[in-house]
Amino acid sequence: MEDAVSIEPATEDGHLSEIHELAHAIWREHYPGIISSEQIEYMLRTGYNLDALRRDVRQNRIRYDRALIGGRLVGFSAYGAHCAADALMLHKLYIDAAQRARGCGRKLVETAAGYARANSFDRIVLRVNKANRSAIAAYERIGFSVSGPIVSDIGGGFRMDDYWMQLDL
Numbered sequence: 001m002e003d004a005v006s007i008e009p010a011t012e013d014g015h016l017s018e019i020h021e022l023a024h025a026i027w028r029e030h031y032p033g034i035i036s037s038e039q040i041e042y043m044l045r046t047g048y049n050l051d052a053l054r055r056d057v058r059q060n061r062i063r064y065d066r067a068l069i070g071g072r073l074v075g076f077s078a079y080g081a082h083c084a085a086d087a088l089m090l091h092k093l094y095i096d097a098a099q100r101a102r103g104c105g106r107k108l109v110e111t112a113a114g115y116a117r118a119n120s121f122d123r124i125v126l127r128v129n130k131a132n133r134s135a136i137a138a139y140e141r142i143g144f145s146v147s148g149p150i151v152s153d154i155g156g157g158f159r160m161d162d163y164w165m166q167l168d169l
Helices: 013-030 037-047 050-058 104-118 133-142
Strands: 005-009 063-069 072-081 087-095 123-129 145-155 158-168
Touching: 005 104, 013 037, 013 050, 013 063, 013 072, 013 087, 037 145, 037 158, 050 063, 063 104, 072 104, 087 104, 104 123, 104 133, 123 133, 133 158
Parallel strands: 087 123
Antiparallel strands: 005 063, 063 072, 072 087, 123 158, 145 158
């Protein structure tokens, strides 16, 4: 029997270390051809170093959830209140390439949606790179829809050219 996917919160520093390692592996596997290797490394240095992950949890009140199969970390999500009072922002959702299409992403979104409903949010919003076709398609299968473009300067001479997507709850 195949191991089931379980979703558990990241509640300790060791969990963030595992997320840090997995994020680096996923970004280096998934994003070449979507963004430059220089931008990948810049974003990993600035957004996925352990201090940034700890700051997310401790100061920015962002919740990290872990997708586990057989007790092994295979994916994660991060979410928190958005500046629009009725929206939960899904900041991160990543699944190891070997575990995609097993329902991990859907379960992570369902967990975030449960949190959103329990905290009176009406929708979940996220940003996704316009060239990240596989992620856009996966989000659409879950029920998200594109709600518009957004371009942001992220420093280091880089910008993010994304779509806003949203899921009404």
